[in-house]
Amino acid sequence: MRNSSGIPEDSSVSGHAGATAGKKEITDKFPAFRFENYSYSYPQGEGKALSSIDLEIKKGEFILVNGTTGAGKTTFCLAAAGILNHEYEGTSGGRLEISGREVMEYQDMGEIGSHIGFVFDDADAQLIFTTVEEEVLSGLENRGLDERSVRDKLEEIMNLTEISGLRYRAPHTLSGGQKQRVALAATLASGTECLILDEATAELDTEATEKIIKILSKLKSEGRTIIVVEQKPEEMSGIADRVVIIDDGRISGNYPADEYFRDYNIRKDDIGAEGECAGKIFLNTTDITEKNSDRIVVEFKNVTHNYGKETALDNVSLKIFKGELIAIIGENGSGKTTLSKHINGLLKPTSGEVVVAGINTAGSTVTELAKHAGLVFQNPDTMLFEDSVEKEILFGLKNIGADLTKDPDYINRILDEFGLSGKNNIFPRSMSRGERQRLAIACVTAMKPEIIILDEPTTGLDPEESLRIMNIIRRLAAEGHTVIMVSHDMKIVEKHAGRIIKMEGGKITGDISCSISGVI
Numbered sequence: 001m002r003n004s005s006g007i008p009e010d011s012s013v014s015g016h017a018g019a020t021a022g023k024k025e026i027t028d029k030f031p032a033f034r035f036e037n038y039s040y041s042y043p044q045g046e047g048k049a050l051s052s053i054d055l056e057i058k059k060g061e062f063i064l065v066n067g068t069t070g071a072g073k074t075t076f077c078l079a080a081a082g083i084l085n086h087e088y089e090g091t092s093g094g095r096l097e098i099s100g101r102e103v104m105e106y107q108d109m110g111e112i113g114s115h116i117g118f119v120f121d122d123a124d125a126q127l128i129f130t131t132v133e134e135e136v137l138s139g140l141e142n143r144g145l146d147e148r149s150v151r152d153k154l155e156e157i158m159n160l161t162e163i164s165g166l167r168y169r170a171p172h173t174l175s176g177g178q179k180q181r182v183a184l185a186a187t188l189a190s191g192t193e194c195l196i197l198d199e200a201t202a203e204l205d206t207e208a209t210e211k212i213i214k215i216l217s218k219l220k221s222e223g224r225t226i227i228v229v230e231q232k233p234e235e236m237s238g239i240a241d242r243v244v245i246i247d248d249g250r251i252s253g254n255y256p257a258d259e260y261f262r263d264y265n266i267r268k269d270d271i272g273a274e275g276e277c278a279g280k281i282f283l284n285t286t287d288i289t290e291k292n293s294d295r296i297v298v299e300f301k302n303v304t305h306n307y308g309k310e311t312a313l314d315n316v317s318l319k320i321f322k323g324e325l326i327a328i329i330g331e332n333g334s335g336k337t338t339l340s341k342h343i344n345g346l347l348k349p350t351s352g353e354v355v356v357a358g359i360n361t362a363g364s365t366v367t368e369l370a371k372h373a374g375l376v377f378q379n380p381d382t383m384l385f386e387d388s389v390e391k392e393i394l395f396g397l398k399n400i401g402a403d404l405t406k407d408p409d410y411i412n413r414i415l416d417e418f419g420l421s422g423k424n425n426i427f428p429r430s431m432s433r434g435e436r437q438r439l440a441i442a443c444v445t446a447m448k449p450e451i452i453i454l455d456e457p458t459t460g461l462d463p464e465e466s467l468r469i470m471n472i473i474r475r476l477a478a479e480g481h482t483v484i485m486v487s488h489d490m491k492i493v494e495k496h497a498g499r500i501i502k503m504e505g506g507k508i509t510g511d512i513s514c515s516i517s518g519v520i
Contacts, residue, residue: 030100032194032225033057033080037094040075040084042430044224049075050249053094057227059193062220064236064257065229067246067463068434073229074121076246077198080227082112099193117187121199121229121460122379123179125173132163132182135171137187155188160215161185162208165310173307176378176456177204177332177488177499184212194225198458201230205331205488209235232461237261295322296375297450298343303352305338305506312338314506315352322450325477326484327497335506336486337378340453343484345369357450371400373451374444378459380436381429389415389431389439390424396447411446418442418472434465441472443480452476454485457491470496 037108039055050072057063057080065073078084085092085103096103099115106112109347114419120126129135136157140150158164161181166174171182180200187195195216201209217239220226230236233243245253253260298320305313313335320326328336341347342354345366354361357372374396377383386392393411397404404410415421418438423431428439437457444452457473458466466489476498487493494514502510 014498030097031056032059032061032099034097035079035094036096038079038096039093039481040079040090041092042075042088042090043427048249050079053079053251055244055251056253057225059099059225060220060223060243062216062226062236062239063228064240064243065227066231066233066243067252068462069434069460071246072249073224073246074198074433075249077118077196077227077229081116081118081196082106082109083118086112100265104172113192115192116194116196118192119180119183119187119193119195119197119200121202123176123183124172124379126183126186127179130170131168132174133158133168133169135182135186136163136189139186142190157185157188161188162211169310170309175333175337176459177208180204181208181212181332184215188215193223194227195219196227198229199231200228201235202456202459208332213239231444231460234261258399296320297322297354297357298484299355300339300342301353301355303342303349303354305342305347306350312506313342313349316506316508318501318511320482320484320510322482323477323480324482324484324498325474325498326482326501327493327499328484328486328501328503329488329490329493330503334503336503337455338485340375340455340486340504343369343451343453344373344375346375367399367487370447370449371394372449373453374447374449376437376440376444376452376454376457378456380433380440383440383443384428384436387427389420389428390427392428392439392443393446398444400447402447414442414446418445419468432459432465434468437461437469438472439467441469445476449481451482451484454483456487457485458487458489466492 033056035053035055039048040047040050053076064077067073075084079090079092079096081096082098082103084090085096086106086109098106098112127135129138133154136154137150140153145153155164161184163178163181163185166178166182171179174182181204184200201212204212213235216226216228220239225427228236228240233240237257240257243253243255243257244251244392296319298318300316300318303313305312305314316335316339328339330336337492338347342361343356345361345364348362356369359369359372361369384392386395390411393414411424412421415423418441420435420439420442423435428436431439441452441454441457452471457469460470470492473483473485477498485497497514499513500510501508
């Protein structure tokens with residue numbers, strides 16, 4: 001049943017795993033979470049990821065977790081969800097209780113998962129079915145509901161999260177923001193008392209983020225316990241009860257939300273000032289001069305791309321030149337990611353042509369195109385799978401047949417350029433999000449492609465790390481690389497992009513040049 005706000009009356013939250021019938025009764029006698037001098041160290045990590053955590057979270061509280069990139073926020077969430085103790089091979093100390101029971105008293109993650117839902121910052125980690133509808137149905141079918149109730153709630157949740165139009169799409173074909181909404185829908189489909197969201201709104205546009213906040217507000221009113229990691233805390237100021245600050249694996253602040261936000265000033269970092277493109281009106285026509293037509297490195301010629309019956313790119317024509325730093329903007333599902341995946345051959349046009357470095361992508365392999373166009377995905381963990389930083393760099397170089405015998409110090413120089421000196425043997429997953437992002441960019445840059453595509457390069461990063469990433473990106477453009485970034489962060493775009501392309505409904509609706517110092 002739907003109430004006046006449009007939210008299912010018994011909306012509930014859980015991940016795919018463990019949302020089974022027969023869960024134990026939970027009362028308000030115990031807090032939702034209690035950490036007592038809790039610590040954790042990852043295998044192959046450098047030192048403790050969490051240290052001396054003492055924190056109690058009551059049932060029904062909305063806790064906002066904030067801190068710099070690499071401070072330990074995600075590790076804290078993984079601990080609260082029981083994942084560190086049950087699924088990871090690291091070392092923990094102290095005590096962690098979930099609803100009055102010590103974390104290891106639970107049989108497995110299946111039992112814990114019947115109480116706690118987790119929406120990861122990497123939606124790909126929890127989307128496992130062949131269609132969007134199946135993702136949502138998987139949670140509903142585990143609740144023991146009759147067939148009519150399952151179908152009714154399916155429609156309610158899909159409408160609520162605005163994914164009904166994606167019903168038969170394969171999750172891997174969706175944009176980052178669309179994937180996050182599907183992951184949340186799948187979580188809402190199952191019944192739990194607690195929801196943990198780790199940067200789950202980072203890849204959403206403003207409108208989608210506001211919708212998620214409304215959903216969370218309703219869930220809070222129903223008595224759910226909610227923990228949210230968010231780099232832009234002001235967005236949650238209206239519904240948070242407390243703000244917990246994590247710094248270097250420790251809790252450095254624990255404030256009532258009204259006190260925290262009363263004194264809160266959005267930090268005016270070096271990125272904050274508007275760039276010279278700020279305030280310009282997007283025109284419905286391309287406003288890019290072609291005086292350097294001999295420098296074209298990418299050209300889309302009347303390109304259309306369909307996912308089944310849905311058109312993701314609609315007759316797009318576009319020329320991109322050597323040394324440009326381009327930002328592609330637009331709401332979730334506007335076609336940004338689909339466009340970028342055509343440049344390195346991950347997608348091929350349904351009709352039309354894409355020419356990259358003089359090569360028609362239709363007749364080329366991804367490996368061949370990787371020598372000319374490298375793609376850094378939204379979440380660096382999608383790209384990192386080796387057991388050391390050095391092996392990650394080597395993987396791409398070997399794929400393109402690079403010979404390092406004449407330059408044995410090449411990898412060390414690359415790591416130095418990206419602020420990763422001395423981390424050759426470090427396990428990539430033990431590094432901070434910002435370090436992993438820099439490593440992902442380093443892996444692509446090491447192959448020396450003419451074109452570098454970055455999908456949401458500053459997602460989930462604090463302002464200082466975002467600036468560091470953008471300085472790297474600007475340097476690459478100044479060195480002659482063509483850099484194309486997909487971004488929702490208009491502060492970043494307006495400050496750093498030399499050209500902004502706006503997309504809506506699979507079409508380019510705006511294309512403007514910007515006078516930005518330091519960009520070719």
